[in-house]
Amino acid sequence: MLSSFYTAAQANTRQAIASIDISHEYHQPIGEHSYVYHPKQPIQAIQARQLFQQGQFTRQNSPTINFGIGAKPTWIAVEFLNPNDKPTSRFFQIKNSWLNRIELYQFHQQAVTKVRILGDQYPFDQRADNGRYFNSMLMLPLGKSQLLLHITSPDPMVVPMYLLTHNQAADELEFESYTYGFIYGAITCLLIYNLMLFIGMRSISYLLYSLFLFSFLLMNIAYTGHGFRWFWSNTPMWQQWGLPLLMMAFNVFGLLFALRFLNIRQLYPRLHRLISTICIGFPGLFGLAYLFDDQVMALILAFDFMLLFSFLMLMLGFFAWRANMPNAKIFLLASVSSMLGTATTGLAVIGVIPYSNMTFRAGEVGLLIDVVLLALALANKFRISERDKLHAEYMAKTDPLTGLNNRRAFYQKTQQFIKASKADKSLVVVIIDIDHFKAINDNYGHQTGDKVLIAIAKQIQASQRQQDIAARWGGEEFIIVLPQTKMKAAQAIAEGIRQRISQLRFSADASDLAVTASIGLAYGHLRNTAFDELIEQADKQLYQAKSQGRNQTCPLIAQTA
Structure with missing residues:
Protein backbone atom coordinates (compact mmCIF):
# COMPACT_ATOMS: atom_id res chain seq x y z
CA MET A 1 0.00 0.00 0.00
CA LEU A 2 2.81 2.39 0.93
CA SER A 3 4.60 1.36 -2.21
CA SER A 4 1.57 2.15 -4.38
CA PHE A 5 1.15 5.54 -2.59
CA TYR A 6 4.82 6.44 -3.27
CA THR A 7 4.44 5.39 -6.91
CA ALA A 8 1.34 7.59 -7.28
CA ALA A 9 3.05 10.54 -5.60
CA GLN A 10 6.06 10.10 -7.85
CA ALA A 11 3.78 10.03 -10.90
CA ASN A 12 2.01 13.20 -9.79
CA THR A 13 5.39 14.89 -9.23
CA ARG A 14 6.55 13.67 -12.63
CA GLN A 15 3.47 15.17 -14.28
CA ALA A 16 4.03 18.49 -12.50
CA ILE A 17 7.36 19.08 -14.24
CA ALA A 18 6.95 21.83 -16.87
CA SER A 19 8.36 20.71 -20.20
CA ILE A 20 9.63 22.97 -22.97
CA ASP A 21 7.61 22.32 -26.11
CA ILE A 22 10.15 22.56 -28.93
CA SER A 23 7.43 23.12 -31.52
CA HIS A 24 7.50 26.74 -30.30
CA GLU A 25 10.30 29.25 -30.70
CA TYR A 26 11.85 30.74 -27.56
CA HIS A 27 13.39 34.16 -27.98
CA GLN A 28 14.13 34.73 -24.29
CA PRO A 29 16.21 32.70 -21.84
CA ILE A 30 14.51 29.51 -20.74
CA GLY A 31 15.41 29.83 -17.06
CA GLU A 32 11.76 29.91 -16.01
CA HIS A 33 11.39 26.40 -17.41
CA SER A 34 14.38 25.06 -15.48
CA TYR A 35 14.91 23.43 -12.09
CA VAL A 36 17.95 23.69 -9.81
CA TYR A 37 19.43 21.62 -7.01
CA HIS A 38 22.32 22.37 -4.64
CA PRO A 39 23.64 19.04 -3.31
CA LYS A 40 25.29 18.99 0.10
CA GLN A 41 27.79 16.49 -1.24
CA PRO A 42 28.83 15.51 -4.78
CA ILE A 43 26.40 13.28 -6.69
CA GLN A 44 26.49 11.60 -10.07
CA ALA A 45 24.35 12.49 -13.07
CA ILE A 46 22.13 9.41 -12.64
CA GLN A 47 21.41 10.38 -9.04
CA ALA A 48 20.72 13.96 -10.07
CA ARG A 49 18.19 12.79 -12.65
CA GLN A 50 16.45 10.60 -10.10
CA LEU A 51 16.21 13.51 -7.67
CA PHE A 52 14.82 15.67 -10.46
CA GLN A 53 12.17 13.09 -11.30
CA GLN A 54 11.32 12.80 -7.62
CA GLY A 55 10.64 16.55 -7.41
CA GLN A 56 13.73 17.42 -5.33
CA PHE A 57 14.77 20.19 -7.74
CA THR A 58 13.35 23.70 -7.29
CA ARG A 59 11.73 25.44 -10.20
CA GLN A 60 13.15 28.87 -11.10
CA ASN A 61 10.99 31.97 -11.39
CA SER A 62 13.28 34.17 -13.50
CA PRO A 63 14.41 33.84 -17.13
CA THR A 64 18.11 33.71 -16.15
CA ILE A 65 19.56 31.59 -13.36
CA ASN A 66 21.92 33.66 -11.24
CA PHE A 67 23.60 32.70 -7.97
CA GLY A 68 26.37 35.33 -7.95
CA ILE A 69 30.08 35.05 -7.17
CA GLY A 70 31.43 31.96 -5.42
CA ALA A 71 28.22 29.93 -5.63
CA LYS A 72 28.27 26.26 -4.68
CA PRO A 73 28.29 23.61 -7.44
CA THR A 74 24.78 23.48 -8.88
CA TRP A 75 22.68 21.03 -10.87
CA ILE A 76 20.25 22.46 -13.41
CA ALA A 77 17.58 20.37 -15.13
CA VAL A 78 15.41 21.11 -18.15
CA GLU A 79 12.84 18.81 -19.72
CA PHE A 80 12.00 18.98 -23.43
CA LEU A 81 8.89 17.78 -25.22
CA ASN A 82 9.19 16.93 -28.90
CA PRO A 83 5.64 16.53 -30.31
CA ASN A 84 6.94 16.20 -33.87
CA ASP A 85 6.98 12.97 -35.83
CA LYS A 86 10.79 12.83 -35.97
CA PRO A 87 13.79 13.82 -33.91
CA THR A 88 14.51 17.55 -34.09
CA SER A 89 17.77 19.42 -33.54
CA ARG A 90 18.03 22.58 -31.48
CA PHE A 91 20.93 24.87 -30.63
CA PHE A 92 21.46 25.03 -26.88
CA GLN A 93 23.50 27.98 -25.66
CA ILE A 94 24.68 29.33 -22.31
CA LYS A 95 25.24 32.94 -23.20
CA ASN A 96 28.27 33.86 -21.18
CA SER A 97 31.93 32.93 -21.46
CA TRP A 98 33.34 32.66 -17.95
CA LEU A 99 31.96 29.53 -16.24
CA ASN A 100 34.81 27.21 -15.25
CA ARG A 101 33.24 23.77 -15.76
CA ILE A 102 29.93 22.65 -17.24
CA GLU A 103 29.03 18.96 -17.40
CA LEU A 104 26.18 18.42 -19.84
CA TYR A 105 24.10 15.22 -19.76
CA GLN A 106 21.18 14.49 -22.08
CA PHE A 107 18.74 11.74 -21.02
CA HIS A 108 16.04 9.96 -22.99
CA GLN A 109 14.00 7.32 -21.22
CA GLN A 110 16.62 5.60 -19.04
CA ALA A 111 19.68 6.16 -21.21
CA VAL A 112 22.25 8.97 -21.40
CA THR A 113 22.30 10.02 -25.03
CA LYS A 114 24.86 12.81 -24.84
CA VAL A 115 27.67 13.85 -22.49
CA ARG A 116 29.82 16.97 -22.96
CA ILE A 117 32.29 18.78 -20.74
CA LEU A 118 32.58 22.54 -21.33
CA GLY A 119 34.14 25.46 -19.48
CA ASP A 120 36.84 28.09 -19.67
CA GLN A 121 39.22 26.05 -17.51
CA TYR A 122 39.93 24.05 -20.67
CA PRO A 123 41.79 25.34 -23.76
CA PHE A 124 39.47 26.86 -26.33
CA ASP A 125 40.86 24.57 -29.03
CA GLN A 126 39.19 21.60 -27.31
CA ARG A 127 35.72 22.95 -28.04
CA ALA A 128 33.56 21.34 -30.68
CA ASP A 129 32.74 24.70 -32.28
CA ASN A 130 34.24 28.19 -32.52
CA GLY A 131 31.50 29.86 -30.51
CA ARG A 132 32.65 32.19 -27.76
CA TYR A 133 29.74 31.02 -25.57
CA PHE A 134 29.09 27.50 -24.30
CA ASN A 135 27.19 25.85 -27.12
CA SER A 136 25.87 22.40 -27.83
CA MET A 137 23.77 21.03 -30.67
CA LEU A 138 21.01 18.87 -29.18
CA MET A 139 19.20 16.16 -31.11
CA LEU A 140 15.88 15.90 -29.28
CA PRO A 141 14.11 12.54 -29.72
CA LEU A 142 10.35 12.04 -29.86
CA GLY A 143 8.52 12.55 -26.63
CA LYS A 144 10.20 13.78 -23.49
CA SER A 145 13.90 14.05 -22.73
CA GLN A 146 15.91 15.75 -20.05
CA LEU A 147 19.02 17.93 -20.07
CA LEU A 148 21.02 18.09 -16.84
CA LEU A 149 23.87 20.53 -16.26
CA HIS A 150 26.38 20.40 -13.43
CA ILE A 151 28.10 23.79 -13.10
CA THR A 152 31.15 24.57 -10.98
CA SER A 153 32.69 28.04 -11.05
CA PRO A 154 34.02 30.72 -8.67
CA ASP A 155 32.96 33.33 -11.23
CA PRO A 156 29.48 34.86 -11.06
CA MET A 157 27.24 31.85 -11.67
CA VAL A 158 25.06 33.46 -14.30
CA VAL A 159 23.43 30.88 -16.57
CA PRO A 160 21.43 32.51 -19.38
CA MET A 161 20.23 29.40 -21.26
CA TYR A 162 18.78 29.71 -24.76
CA LEU A 163 17.14 27.11 -26.97
CA LEU A 164 17.35 28.33 -30.57
CA THR A 165 16.47 27.14 -34.01
CA HIS A 166 19.17 27.24 -36.68
CA ASN A 167 17.75 30.49 -38.09
CA GLN A 168 17.58 32.11 -34.66
CA ALA A 169 21.19 31.16 -33.93
CA ALA A 170 22.31 32.61 -37.27
CA ASP A 171 20.39 35.85 -36.69
CA GLU A 172 21.84 36.20 -33.18
CA LEU A 173 25.37 35.66 -34.48
CA GLU A 174 24.91 38.21 -37.27
CA PHE A 175 23.46 40.85 -34.92
CA GLU A 176 26.23 40.44 -32.37
CA SER A 177 28.91 40.49 -35.07
CA TYR A 178 27.67 43.85 -36.33
CA THR A 179 27.26 45.42 -32.90
CA TYR A 180 30.61 44.25 -31.52
CA GLY A 181 32.28 45.22 -34.78
CA PHE A 182 30.92 48.73 -34.37
CA ILE A 183 31.96 48.97 -30.71
CA TYR A 184 35.47 47.62 -31.25
CA GLY A 185 35.95 49.70 -34.39
CA ALA A 186 34.89 52.92 -32.62
CA ILE A 187 37.09 52.26 -29.58
CA THR A 188 40.08 51.30 -31.74
CA CYS A 189 39.77 54.50 -33.78
CA LEU A 190 39.61 56.59 -30.60
CA LEU A 191 42.57 54.68 -29.20
CA ILE A 192 44.76 55.24 -32.27
CA TYR A 193 43.77 58.90 -32.49
CA ASN A 194 44.62 59.62 -28.85
CA LEU A 195 47.87 57.67 -29.04
CA MET A 196 48.88 59.83 -32.00
CA LEU A 197 48.01 62.94 -30.01
CA PHE A 198 50.11 61.69 -27.11
CA ILE A 199 53.08 60.96 -29.38
CA GLY A 200 52.76 64.37 -31.01
CA MET A 201 52.06 66.44 -27.89
CA ARG A 202 53.61 64.38 -25.06
CA SER A 203 50.58 65.11 -22.91
CA ILE A 204 50.09 62.65 -20.02
CA SER A 205 46.31 63.17 -20.25
CA TYR A 206 46.26 61.59 -23.70
CA LEU A 207 48.45 58.70 -22.52
CA LEU A 208 46.18 57.96 -19.54
CA TYR A 209 43.08 58.22 -21.72
CA SER A 210 44.65 55.85 -24.26
CA LEU A 211 45.41 53.34 -21.49
CA PHE A 212 41.84 53.77 -20.23
CA LEU A 213 40.50 52.97 -23.72
CA PHE A 214 42.88 50.05 -24.19
CA SER A 215 41.97 48.48 -20.85
CA PHE A 216 38.26 48.93 -21.66
CA LEU A 217 38.79 47.18 -25.00
CA LEU A 218 40.67 44.27 -23.40
CA MET A 219 38.18 44.02 -20.54
CA ASN A 220 35.29 43.83 -22.98
CA ILE A 221 36.82 41.16 -25.18
CA ALA A 222 37.67 39.22 -22.00
CA TYR A 223 34.17 39.05 -20.54
CA THR A 224 32.46 38.60 -23.90
CA GLY A 225 34.68 35.63 -24.78
CA HIS A 226 36.24 37.22 -27.85
CA GLY A 227 39.65 37.28 -26.18
CA PHE A 228 39.59 33.57 -25.31
CA ARG A 229 38.61 32.77 -28.86
CA TRP A 230 41.05 35.11 -30.66
CA PHE A 231 44.04 35.86 -28.44
CA TRP A 232 44.61 33.49 -25.51
CA SER A 233 42.77 30.35 -26.56
CA ASN A 234 45.44 28.07 -25.07
CA THR A 235 45.81 29.96 -21.79
CA PRO A 236 42.84 29.06 -19.57
CA MET A 237 44.56 30.55 -16.52
CA TRP A 238 44.60 33.99 -18.12
CA GLN A 239 40.97 33.53 -19.14
CA GLN A 240 40.05 32.99 -15.48
CA TRP A 241 42.28 35.69 -13.94
CA GLY A 242 42.44 38.15 -16.83
CA LEU A 243 38.94 39.61 -16.47
CA PRO A 244 39.25 40.77 -12.84
CA LEU A 245 42.77 42.04 -13.55
CA LEU A 246 41.59 44.04 -16.57
CA MET A 247 38.68 45.41 -14.55
CA MET A 248 41.26 46.67 -12.03
CA ALA A 249 43.34 48.25 -14.80
CA PHE A 250 40.30 49.91 -16.34
CA ASN A 251 39.29 51.45 -13.01
CA VAL A 252 42.80 52.63 -12.14
CA PHE A 253 43.52 54.25 -15.52
CA GLY A 254 40.07 55.84 -15.59
CA LEU A 255 40.53 57.41 -12.15
CA LEU A 256 44.09 58.56 -12.91
CA PHE A 257 42.88 60.17 -16.11
CA ALA A 258 40.04 61.91 -14.27
CA LEU A 259 42.38 63.23 -11.57
CA ARG A 260 44.67 64.80 -14.15
CA PHE A 261 42.01 65.91 -16.61
CA LEU A 262 40.00 67.71 -13.90
CA ASN A 263 43.09 69.09 -12.14
CA ILE A 264 41.97 67.52 -8.84
CA ARG A 265 45.46 67.76 -7.28
CA GLN A 266 45.26 71.56 -7.27
CA LEU A 267 41.53 71.84 -6.58
CA TYR A 268 41.10 69.18 -3.88
CA PRO A 269 44.47 67.83 -2.61
CA ARG A 270 42.89 65.58 0.04
CA LEU A 271 40.50 64.02 -2.46
CA HIS A 272 43.43 63.47 -4.80
CA ARG A 273 45.36 61.64 -2.07
CA LEU A 274 42.31 59.53 -1.16
CA ILE A 275 41.66 58.36 -4.72
CA SER A 276 45.38 57.78 -5.34
CA THR A 277 45.40 55.54 -2.27
CA ILE A 278 42.37 53.64 -3.59
CA CYS A 279 44.14 53.17 -6.93
CA ILE A 280 47.02 51.54 -5.06
CA GLY A 281 45.01 49.69 -2.42
CA PHE A 282 42.61 47.69 -4.58
CA PRO A 283 45.29 46.35 -6.96
CA GLY A 284 47.41 45.54 -3.90
CA LEU A 285 44.61 43.47 -2.38
CA PHE A 286 44.05 41.83 -5.75
CA GLY A 287 47.72 40.86 -5.80
CA LEU A 288 47.33 39.17 -2.41
CA ALA A 289 44.27 37.28 -3.66
CA TYR A 290 46.31 36.05 -6.62
CA LEU A 291 49.19 34.95 -4.40
CA PHE A 292 46.78 32.94 -2.25
CA ASP A 293 44.98 31.64 -5.36
CA ASP A 294 41.67 33.03 -4.06
CA GLN A 295 39.77 33.68 -7.27
CA VAL A 296 36.51 34.39 -5.45
CA MET A 297 38.11 37.19 -3.44
CA ALA A 298 39.74 38.58 -6.59
CA LEU A 299 36.37 38.71 -8.34
CA ILE A 300 34.66 40.34 -5.36
CA LEU A 301 37.39 43.00 -5.26
CA ALA A 302 37.12 43.61 -9.00
CA PHE A 303 33.33 44.01 -9.02
CA ASP A 304 33.34 46.13 -5.86
CA PHE A 305 36.03 48.36 -7.36
CA MET A 306 33.97 48.69 -10.53
CA LEU A 307 30.95 49.92 -8.58
CA LEU A 308 33.15 52.24 -6.51
CA PHE A 309 34.78 53.49 -9.71
CA SER A 310 31.40 54.57 -11.08
CA PHE A 311 30.61 56.45 -7.88
CA LEU A 312 34.05 58.12 -7.70
CA MET A 313 33.91 59.28 -11.33
CA LEU A 314 30.50 60.80 -10.66
CA MET A 315 31.81 62.47 -7.50
CA LEU A 316 34.86 63.88 -9.29
CA GLY A 317 32.66 65.30 -12.02
CA PHE A 318 30.40 66.91 -9.44
CA PHE A 319 33.28 68.52 -7.54
CA ALA A 320 34.83 69.77 -10.78
CA TRP A 321 31.48 71.23 -11.79
CA ARG A 322 31.23 73.01 -8.45
CA ALA A 323 34.70 74.45 -9.05
CA ASN A 324 33.56 75.74 -12.48
CA MET A 325 36.12 73.60 -14.28
CA PRO A 326 35.86 73.67 -18.08
CA ASN A 327 34.33 70.45 -19.50
CA ALA A 328 33.07 69.42 -16.05
CA LYS A 329 29.50 69.14 -17.34
CA ILE A 330 30.54 66.83 -20.18
CA PHE A 331 32.61 64.76 -17.76
CA LEU A 332 29.68 64.58 -15.35
CA LEU A 333 27.33 63.42 -18.11
CA ALA A 334 29.88 60.80 -19.19
CA SER A 335 30.21 59.61 -15.59
CA VAL A 336 26.45 59.27 -15.22
CA SER A 337 26.34 57.16 -18.40
CA SER A 338 29.23 54.99 -17.22
CA MET A 339 27.80 54.61 -13.73
CA LEU A 340 24.37 53.56 -14.93
CA GLY A 341 25.79 51.12 -17.49
CA THR A 342 28.43 49.45 -15.33
CA ALA A 343 26.19 49.40 -12.27
CA THR A 344 23.43 47.72 -14.30
CA THR A 345 25.77 45.07 -15.69
CA GLY A 346 27.55 44.55 -12.38
CA LEU A 347 24.33 44.18 -10.40
CA ALA A 348 22.92 41.83 -13.04
CA VAL A 349 26.03 39.65 -13.05
CA ILE A 350 26.21 39.32 -9.26
CA GLY A 351 22.49 38.55 -9.09
CA VAL A 352 21.03 41.68 -7.49
CA ILE A 353 18.82 42.55 -10.49
CA PRO A 354 17.44 40.29 -13.25
CA TYR A 355 20.00 39.23 -15.83
CA SER A 356 19.08 39.69 -19.49
CA ASN A 357 20.80 40.50 -22.75
CA MET A 358 19.98 44.18 -22.18
CA THR A 359 21.25 44.34 -18.59
CA PHE A 360 24.36 42.33 -19.53
CA ARG A 361 25.29 44.71 -22.37
CA ALA A 362 24.23 47.88 -20.55
CA GLY A 363 27.81 48.30 -19.36
CA GLU A 364 29.10 48.25 -22.94
CA VAL A 365 26.62 50.88 -24.05
CA GLY A 366 27.19 53.07 -21.00
CA LEU A 367 30.97 52.87 -21.26
CA LEU A 368 30.91 53.47 -25.01
CA ILE A 369 28.92 56.67 -24.42
CA ASP A 370 31.32 57.49 -21.59
CA VAL A 371 34.51 57.16 -23.64
CA VAL A 372 33.02 59.09 -26.58
CA LEU A 373 31.96 61.95 -24.30
CA LEU A 374 35.36 61.94 -22.58
CA ALA A 375 37.00 62.07 -26.01
CA LEU A 376 34.87 65.12 -26.83
CA ALA A 377 35.79 66.68 -23.49
CA LEU A 378 39.46 65.99 -24.09
CA ALA A 379 39.24 67.45 -27.59
CA ASN A 380 37.47 70.51 -26.20
CA LYS A 381 40.18 70.88 -23.56
CA PHE A 382 42.78 70.71 -26.31
CA ARG A 383 40.89 73.34 -28.31
CA ILE A 384 40.71 75.63 -25.28
CA SER A 385 44.40 75.03 -24.58
CA GLU A 386 45.34 75.86 -28.16
CA ARG A 387 43.15 78.95 -28.09
CA ASP A 388 44.78 80.12 -24.88
CA LYS A 389 48.19 79.36 -26.33
CA LEU A 390 47.45 81.36 -29.46
CA HIS A 391 46.06 84.17 -27.34
CA ALA A 392 49.17 84.15 -25.18
CA GLU A 393 51.37 84.23 -28.28
CA TYR A 394 49.27 87.08 -29.67
CA MET A 395 49.53 89.02 -26.41
CA ALA A 396 53.27 88.40 -26.28
CA LYS A 397 53.60 90.09 -29.67
CA THR A 398 50.92 92.75 -29.31
CA ASP A 399 50.82 96.02 -27.47
CA PRO A 400 47.86 95.48 -25.09
CA LEU A 401 46.70 99.11 -25.24
CA THR A 402 46.74 99.89 -28.95
CA GLY A 403 46.55 96.40 -30.51
CA LEU A 404 49.59 97.17 -32.69
CA ASN A 405 52.71 95.01 -32.81
CA ASN A 406 55.17 95.47 -29.96
Missing part, protein backbone atom coordinates in the same frame (compact mmCIF):
# COMPACT_ATOMS: atom_id res chain seq x y z
CA ARG A 407 58.92 95.78 -30.58
CA ARG A 408 59.45 92.02 -30.45
CA ALA A 409 56.83 91.29 -33.08
CA PHE A 410 57.99 94.25 -35.16
CA TYR A 411 61.53 92.89 -35.45
CA GLN A 412 60.26 89.34 -36.15
CA LYS A 413 58.08 90.52 -39.02
CA THR A 414 60.66 92.87 -40.52
CA GLN A 415 63.31 90.14 -40.41
CA GLN A 416 60.90 87.78 -42.18
CA PHE A 417 60.43 90.44 -44.86
CA ILE A 418 64.15 91.02 -45.20
CA LYS A 419 64.85 87.27 -45.57
CA ALA A 420 61.95 86.67 -47.96
CA SER A 421 62.61 89.64 -50.24
CA LYS A 422 65.28 88.54 -52.74
CA ALA A 423 65.04 91.34 -55.29
CA ASP A 424 63.66 94.76 -54.32
CA LYS A 425 64.59 95.51 -50.71
CA SER A 426 63.89 99.21 -50.81
CA LEU A 427 61.73 100.57 -48.04
CA VAL A 428 60.77 103.60 -46.01
CA VAL A 429 60.88 103.77 -42.21
CA VAL A 430 58.37 106.14 -40.64
CA ILE A 431 58.55 107.19 -36.95
CA ILE A 432 55.63 109.09 -35.41
CA ASP A 433 55.81 110.93 -32.09
CA ILE A 434 52.89 112.65 -30.34
CA ASP A 435 53.70 116.27 -29.58
CA HIS A 436 53.71 117.37 -25.94
CA PHE A 437 52.39 113.99 -24.80
CA LYS A 438 53.89 114.34 -21.30
CA ALA A 439 51.90 117.54 -20.84
CA ILE A 440 48.72 115.70 -21.85
CA ASN A 441 49.31 113.08 -19.16
CA ASP A 442 50.25 115.69 -16.57
CA ASN A 443 47.35 118.05 -17.28
CA TYR A 444 44.54 115.66 -18.24
CA GLY A 445 45.56 112.35 -16.68
CA HIS A 446 46.84 109.04 -18.01
CA GLN A 447 43.34 107.89 -18.91
CA THR A 448 43.08 110.70 -21.44
CA GLY A 449 46.62 109.93 -22.60
CA ASP A 450 45.60 106.32 -23.23
CA LYS A 451 42.61 107.48 -25.30
CA VAL A 452 44.96 109.60 -27.43
CA LEU A 453 47.30 106.63 -28.02
CA ILE A 454 44.40 104.34 -28.96
CA ALA A 455 42.92 106.90 -31.38
CA ILE A 456 46.25 107.52 -33.12
CA ALA A 457 46.88 103.75 -33.40
CA LYS A 458 43.53 103.43 -35.18
CA GLN A 459 44.56 106.15 -37.65
CA ILE A 460 47.77 104.28 -38.36
CA GLN A 461 45.91 101.00 -38.84
CA ALA A 462 43.44 102.72 -41.19
CA SER A 463 46.32 103.92 -43.37
CA GLN A 464 48.20 100.64 -43.27
CA ARG A 465 48.51 98.61 -46.45
CA GLN A 466 48.66 94.81 -46.49
CA GLN A 467 52.46 94.70 -46.77
CA ASP A 468 53.14 97.46 -44.22
CA ILE A 469 54.40 96.69 -40.71
CA ALA A 470 53.31 98.99 -37.88
CA ALA A 471 54.17 98.87 -34.18
CA ARG A 472 54.13 100.88 -31.00
CA TRP A 473 57.78 101.84 -30.70
CA GLY A 474 57.87 103.45 -27.27
CA GLY A 475 55.68 105.40 -24.85
CA GLU A 476 54.20 107.85 -27.37
CA GLU A 477 56.14 106.76 -30.45
CA PHE A 478 54.97 104.60 -33.34
CA ILE A 479 56.94 103.10 -36.22
CA ILE A 480 55.84 101.98 -39.68
CA VAL A 481 57.85 100.11 -42.34
CA LEU A 482 56.64 100.66 -45.90
CA PRO A 483 58.25 97.96 -48.10
CA GLN A 484 59.00 98.64 -51.77
CA THR A 485 57.72 102.20 -51.50
CA LYS A 486 59.25 105.36 -52.96
CA MET A 487 59.73 108.39 -50.75
CA LYS A 488 57.09 110.44 -52.52
CA ALA A 489 54.38 107.82 -51.88
CA ALA A 490 55.58 107.27 -48.30
CA GLN A 491 55.53 110.98 -47.60
CA ALA A 492 51.93 111.18 -48.84
CA ILE A 493 50.95 108.33 -46.50
CA ALA A 494 52.73 109.95 -43.55
CA GLU A 495 51.25 113.37 -44.27
CA GLY A 496 47.76 111.83 -44.43
CA ILE A 497 48.27 110.27 -41.00
CA ARG A 498 49.57 113.57 -39.59
CA GLN A 499 46.57 115.49 -40.90
CA ARG A 500 44.03 113.01 -39.53
CA ILE A 501 45.73 113.12 -36.15
CA SER A 502 45.53 116.90 -36.09
CA GLN A 503 41.77 116.64 -36.68
CA LEU A 504 41.20 114.41 -33.65
CA ARG A 505 39.41 115.93 -30.66
CA PHE A 506 39.19 114.55 -27.12
CA SER A 507 36.94 115.62 -24.26
CA ALA A 508 39.05 116.76 -21.31
CA ASP A 509 38.07 119.04 -18.42
CA ALA A 510 34.94 120.35 -20.18
CA SER A 511 36.98 121.35 -23.25
CA ASP A 512 38.16 119.80 -26.47
CA LEU A 513 41.74 118.64 -26.57
CA ALA A 514 43.54 118.71 -29.90
CA VAL A 515 46.75 116.79 -30.50
CA THR A 516 49.44 116.87 -33.17
CA ALA A 517 52.28 114.60 -34.18
CA SER A 518 55.73 114.97 -35.68
CA ILE A 519 56.93 112.43 -38.23
CA GLY A 520 60.37 111.47 -39.48
CA LEU A 521 61.01 109.39 -42.63
CA ALA A 522 64.04 107.68 -44.07
CA TYR A 523 64.31 105.87 -47.40
CA GLY A 524 66.97 103.38 -48.40
CA HIS A 525 67.89 100.10 -50.04
CA LEU A 526 69.00 97.29 -47.79
CA ARG A 527 71.85 96.36 -50.13
CA ASN A 528 73.57 99.56 -49.07
CA THR A 529 72.00 100.58 -45.76
CA ALA A 530 71.45 98.44 -42.67
CA PHE A 531 67.89 98.32 -41.40
CA ASP A 532 68.85 99.69 -37.97
CA GLU A 533 70.62 102.60 -39.70
CA LEU A 534 67.38 103.51 -41.49
CA ILE A 535 65.55 103.49 -38.14
CA GLU A 536 68.25 105.77 -36.67
CA GLN A 537 68.01 108.13 -39.65
CA ALA A 538 64.20 108.27 -39.39
CA ASP A 539 64.56 109.02 -35.68
CA LYS A 540 66.93 111.93 -36.49
CA GLN A 541 64.41 113.28 -38.98
CA LEU A 542 61.73 113.06 -36.28
CA TYR A 543 63.78 115.24 -33.95
CA GLN A 544 64.39 117.64 -36.81
CA ALA A 545 60.64 117.91 -37.36
CA LYS A 546 60.20 118.68 -33.65
CA SER A 547 62.99 121.29 -33.70
CA GLN A 548 61.36 122.97 -36.70
CA GLY A 549 58.10 123.55 -34.82
CA ARG A 550 56.40 120.11 -34.58
CA ASN A 551 53.22 118.93 -36.38
CA GLN A 552 55.09 118.23 -39.63
CA THR A 553 56.82 115.46 -41.60
CA CYS A 554 60.53 115.53 -42.27
CA PRO A 555 61.88 113.07 -44.90
CA LEU A 556 65.44 111.95 -45.64
CA ILE A 557 66.58 109.93 -48.64
CA ALA A 558 69.51 107.71 -47.74
CA GLN A 559 72.45 107.41 -50.11
CA THR A 560 72.22 104.45 -52.47
CA ALA A 561 74.76 102.85 -54.76
